[in-house]
Amino acid sequence: MSPNSHNNKPSKPSKPNSTHGMRFDKMLDVLALLAHLGAGVRARLARIGSATALFFRLLSTLPACLKRFGLVRDQLFFLGNLSLSIIAVSGLFVGFVLGLQGYYTLQRYGSSSALGLLVALSLVRELGPVITALLFAGRAGTALTAEIGLMKAGEQLSAMEMMAVDPVQRILAPRFWGGVIAMPLLSAVFSAVGVLGGAAVGVGLIGVDSGSFWSQMQSGVDAWQDVGNGLLKSLVFGVTVTFTALLQGYEAQPTPEGVSRATTNTVVAASLAVLGLDFILTTLMFSI
Numbered sequence: 430m431s432p433n434s435h436n437n438k439p440s441k442p443s444k445p446n447s448t449h450g451m452r453f454d455k456m457l458d459v460l461a462l463l464a465h466l467g468a469g470v471r472a473r474l475a476r477i478g479s480a481t482a483l484f485f486r487l488l489s490t491l492p493a494c495l496k497r498f499g500l501v502r503d504q505l506f507f508l509g510n511l512s513l514s515i516i517a518v519s520g521l522f523v524g525f526v527l528g529l530q531g532y533y534t535l536q537r538y539g540s541s542s543a544l545g546l547l548v549a550l551s552l553v554r555e556l557g558p559v560i561t562a563l564l565f566a567g568r569a570g571t572a573l574t575a576e577i578g579l580m581k582a583g584e585q586l587s588a589m590e591m592m593a594v595d596p597v598q599r600i601l602a603p604r605f606w607g608g609v610i611a612m613p614l615l616s617a618v619f620s621a622v623g624v625l626g627g628a629a630v631g632v633g634l635i636g637v638d639s640g641s642f643w644s645q646m647q648s649g650v651d652a653w654q655d656v657g658n659g660l661l662k663s664l665v666f667g668v669t670v671t672f673t674a675l676l677q678g679y680e681a682q683p684t685p686e687g688v689s690r691a692t693t694n695t696v697v698a699a700s701l702a703v704l705g706l707d708f709i710l711t712t713l714m715f716s717i
Contacts, residue, residue: 490602504607508569520619524626545646548627553659557620562666566699570674574695577678578688612667673699
């Protein structure tokens with residue numbers, strides 16, 4: 430046996446390279462995250478595309494709805510008449526507050542005679558369309574979403590499709606056009622009742638001169654620049670709120686939880702859309 434035999438011991442097996450394994454795991458995590466984000470973006474884009482297609486499909490149903498206006502008339506009663514009480518009462522109290530706060534503000538500058546102009550412009554330009562749309566979303570929008578969602582959960586929409594009846598044409602379209610027509614009318618009622626409420630507080634309670642109140646209003650409110658733009662706002666808000674309510678109900682999960690979630694989403698989405706569109710429309714209308 431050679432003297433160097435004790436140096437010929439078998440070598441230990443080398444440890445696997447753990448650094449490369451950790452890098453590979455990190456790469457897999459990044460790829461999984463990118464795949465998850467891509468799937469989310471794709472689903473969101475697909476939902477936007479389906480919502481856009483449904484919107485233009487509803488717009489194309491106007492001639493057919495005019496031929497069968499009885500369906501739209503029924504929805505006008507459901508969405509408009511049944512919302513009239515809350516709109517009128519809310520407008521009256523908003524007018525009370527505007528008359529009271531506006532008088533105390535204008536009195537500091539010796540312009541209390543312009544109270545009528547302040548109340549009218551505040552209601553016609555901003556508060557009338559916006560508050561009416563928010564109330565409309567809370568009352569009529571939730572009712573539309575719950576109604577369509579329950580019809581979907583009860584498979585009534587599927588049954589109509591099996592009978593060769595288009596649910597968009599028969600169910601969604603009359604409700605859409607009923608909401609679009611009802612919203613400007615409700616906004617006009619809100620503004621008119623609010624002006625009367627402001628006059629009741631300013632003229633009847635505080636003692637502002639009646640002639641100054643009404644003359645300042647008539648001379649300062651422009652028919653197109655103020656009233657027309659306010660009605661245009663309410664029309665845009667009516668389209669937005671009604672379509673949001675119908676879309677949430679039409680795409681709701683056919684379960685009680687899905688319907689309740691869709692109803693909540695209607696109020697949140699419609700309210701945020703109204704406030705955002707109000708800023709955009711105000712910028713376009715009154716900054717030119």
